[in-house]
Amino acid sequence: MAVSYSKYLTRNNVYAASGVAIALWIIYRKQKRTSAVRGNSRKKQNNEEIHYMITQKTNKKKKPQIDAKFFKQLRQLLRIGVPKWISTEMGYMLLVALSLIGRSVCDLWMIHCFSQIESAIVLMDQKSFYKSIFDYGIAMPLVSIINNMLKFAVGELKIQLRSNVTTHLYDYYLKKYTYYHMSNLDNRIANPDQLLTTDIDKFCECVTELYCNVTKPLLDIIIYVSKLNTNMGINSVGLMTGYLILAGFVLTYIRKPIAHLTANEQKLEGEFRHVNGRIITYSEEIAFYHGNVKEKMTVLASFNKLITHIRKFLRFKTIIGFFDNIIAKYFALSVGFIAMSLPFLSDNHELTKLDVAERSKLYYQNGSMMVRLGQAIGRLILAGRDLTKLAGYTVRVTELQNVLIDLNDGRYQKDMVPGSEHLRPNSGRLIFKNNIIKFDKVPVVTPNGDVLIKELSVEIYSGMNVLVCGPNGAGKSSIFRILGELWPLFGGVLTKPPRGKLFYVPQKPYMSLGNLRDQIIYPHSGSEALRRGYTDSRLEGYLKNVHLEYLLEREGGFDAVEDWLEVLSGGEKQRIAMARLFYHAPEFAILDECTSAVALDVEESMYKYCKEVGITLLTVSHRKSLWQHHEYALYLDGRGDYSFKPIEEGTEKFGS
Numbered sequence: 001m002a003v004s005y006s007k008y009l010t011r012n013n014v015y016a017a018s019g020v021a022i023a024l025w026i027i028y029r030k031q032k033r034t035s036a037v038r039g040n041s042r043k044k045q046n047n048e049e050i051h052y053m054i055t056q057k058t059n060k061k062k063k064p065q066i067d068a069k070f071f072k073q074l075r076q077l078l079r080i081g082v083p084k085w086i087s088t089e090m091g092y093m094l095l096v097a098l099s100l101i102g103r104s105v106c107d108l109w110m111i112h113c114f115s116q117i118e119s120a121i122v123l124m125d126q127k128s129f130y131k132s133i134f135d136y137g138i139a140m141p142l143v144s145i146i147n148n149m150l151k152f153a154v155g156e157l158k159i160q161l162r163s164n165v166t167t168h169l170y171d172y173y174l175k176k177y178t179y180y181h182m183s184n185l186d187n188r189i190a191n192p193d194q195l196l197t198t199d200i201d202k203f204c205e206c207v208t209e210l211y212c213n214v215t216k217p218l219l220d221i222i223i224y225v226s227k228l229n230t231n232m233g234i235n236s237v238g239l240m241t242g243y244l245i246l247a248g249f250v251l252t253y254i255r256k257p258i259a260h261l262t263a264n265e266q267k268l269e270g271e272f273r274h275v276n277g278r279i280i281t282y283s284e285e286i287a288f289y290h291g292n293v294k295e296k297m298t299v300l301a302s303f304n305k306l307i308t309h310i311r312k313f314l315r316f317k318t319i320i321g322f323f324d325n326i327i328a329k330y331f332a333l334s335v336g337f338i339a340m341s342l343p344f345l346s347d348n349h350e351l352t353k354l355d356v357a358e359r360s361k362l363y364y365q366n367g368s369m370m371v372r373l374g375q376a377i378g379r380l381i382l383a384g385r386d387l388t389k390l391a392g393y394t395v396r397v398t399e400l401q402n403v404l405i406d407l408n409d410g411r412y413q414k415d416m417v418p419g420s421e422h423l424r425p426n427s428g429r430l431i432f433k434n435n436i437i438k439f440d441k442v443p444v445v446t447p448n449g450d451v452l453i454k455e456l457s458v459e460i461y462s463g464m465n466v467l468v469c470g471p472n473g474a475g476k477s478s479i480f481r482i483l484g485e486l487w488p489l490f491g492g493v494l495t496k497p498p499r500g501k502l503f504y505v506p507q508k509p510y511m512s513l514g515n516l517r518d519q520i521i522y523p524h525s526g527s528e529a530l531r532r533g534y535t536d537s538r539l540e541g542y543l544k545n546v547h548l549e550y551l552l553e554r555e556g557g558f559d560a561v562e563d564w565l566e567v568l569s570g571g572e573k574q575r576i577a578m579a580r581l582f583y584h585a586p587e588f589a590i591l592d593e594c595t596s597a598v599a600l601d602v603e604e605s606m607y608k609y610c611k612e613v614g615i616t617l618l619t620v621s622h623r624k625s626l627w628q629h630h631e632y633a634l635y636l637d638g639r640g641d642y643s644f645k646p647i648e649e650g651t652e653k654f655g656s
């Protein structure tokens with residue numbers, strides 16, 4: 001029989017359809033105009049050479065896909081999330097599974113209960129009706145408890161997974177110098193902050209959601225298939241199962257691009273956050289330069305890139321959603337109805353021998369089960385979508401993990417300058433020995449293979465204060481990066497005191513979160529300092545040495561908590577860093593232009609104090625006034641040569 005569409009042509013339907021058409025047209029026109037305006041502004045931006053750069057290598061091979069590699073990566077990450085078979089995480093997984101079983105049993109019981117209620121109404125059986133309503137009322141709290149227990153267990157499972165994965169990766173990230181190496185020696189990851197925060201969270205959320213979205217439908221399918229098989233026969237159940245397999249294949253195939261679109265979205269979110277973060281970090285510098293307009297353009301360029309991608313992703317999801325709905329929901333239901341009808345419409349099924357009332361009751365029960373079976377199948381197919389999303393997060397978190405493992409093992413991936421292919425990072429030898437710093441034929445090479453000095457051979461003993469000088473970019477700080485083990489040794493033998501006996505004071509000192517005491521004793525904790533015998537009065541002495549005792553009164557004592565990077569002036573920060581040096585009292589101190597903002601008289605008293613307490617100084621400075629505090633000068637000429645000589649009467653002093 002032909003379908004007659006004319007009956008749908010009612011006045012209300014025509015109004016509704018016209019409304020939707022007009023709304024779509026307005027959106028289309030508006031978007032076209034917006035993209036035209038954006039196109040112009042983009043051209044303008046290009047003219048002004050507005051672009052932001054984040055040096056993250058795009059690895060074309062690494063498109064996330066649901067394949068054996070993905071399952072291997074997922075298994076590895078899950079082993080971190082659920083480390084043992086007998087563990088809290090397993091306990092919560094079990095609780096989730098039990099709650100899901102409880103919910104399926106409740107669903108089944110409710111189908112039975114509702115069929116009793118409806119049958120009692122149709123048969124006008126008052127007693128049976130009130131009994132069923134009473135049973136239903138009694139069961140309600142239990143159903144509610146099971147539902148909320150499920151939510152609780154899912155929430156806790158996610159928290160456990162996130163804690164385990166995050167702690168594991170931070171163990172690597174904050175081990176030795178990995179956090180420094182990731183941004184300075186390796187090109188692979190540009191935004192570890194995004195990966196360590198949002199991406200891990202999303203990964204764990206996806207895993208828990210998937211666990212529920214697979215377990216419950218699977219459980220439902222097993223329960224309903226076995227019930228329906230008994231009630232209706234193998235044909236009906238076979239039809240549904242066959243459909244499930246076919247639909248699963250089709251949808252997995254058309255959803256393939258979701259994985260890399262998700263991974264890309266996370267990457268762009270990370271870049272956007274990174275660009276924003278820079279404005280916060282350098283707000284003062286930007287403000288002095290009136291750089292707001294330029295920064296706005298950079299931020300908007302990053303934002304537009306993100307939005308364009310999200311919009312593209314949304315369109316893709318909308319189109320896929322259309323097929324998802326049809327295949328996973330509506331068509332699944334139609335197949336369900338056909339499967340339902342098979343025994344009822346056959347001539348020789350046992351059902352045909354029952355009276356109408358019994359058949360109606362059975363139809364309701366089997367129909368409800370079939371609908372739920374259809375929904376379970378639909379949900380299972382839709383879980384495929386979560387799986388592709390999960391593949392995106394899995395790739396990103398796995399990449400982070402791999403890079404962290406590589407860096408911990410001393411393996412880096414960085415674009416090297418041409419001609420540096422023969423250089424092998426970590427090919428030098430490191431020896432720990434007290435009271436000596438010795439570079440024995442150590443090449444001074446930047447992480448990207450730029451050779452600043454071919455072979456440096458210098459021997460410095462305790463008590464030999466050395467001034468390091470030379471033009472900008474000659475490699476003065478680079479020598480100390482190698483000495484501080486931040487940069488790898490590309491050859492030779494480096495002898496140095498053990499960590500902790502060598503202290504670095506940079507030009508821009510770092511101030512930690514915490515109170516005033518924490519700034520002096522960084523990176524020790526308050527209790528550690530006390531254990532070592534450093535009372536507040538001793539710390540006050542160090543503040544006096546750097547002429548900062550007034551801070552105690554101004555800020556409200558050692559326990560005052562402030563954002564010290566903001567609250568202290570440049571010179572105050574440098575003086576706090578010197579007080580920190582006095583507290584640690586190392587064998588050797590590297591002073592890298594660390595008194596550039598300090599008044600000359602204060603600088604002099606600080607240097608005198610260092611000598612008094614026997615700290616050997618290796619100073620990088622362009623100030624002539626500092627030469628008097630040193631006995632040796634290491635001069636780098638900026639062209640790869642150097643000289644290491646005692647400072648004598650006639651020695652030429654470099655600097656201003």
Ligand SMILES: Nc1ncnc2c1ncn2[C@@H]1O[C@H](COP(=O)(O)OP(=O)(O)OP(=O)(O)O)[C@@H](O)[C@H]1O
Pocket residue numbers: 184446447448450452471472473474475476477478479
């Ligand atoms: N992380 C890095 N990766 C690659 N090259 C670097 C890195 N850090 C510094 N360089 C390069 O190494 C060279 C030497 O830098 P270094 O900081 O040692 O100079 P410097 O002598 O201390 O100069 P200045 O007096 O200006 O502080 C510079 O050309 C610089 O660009």
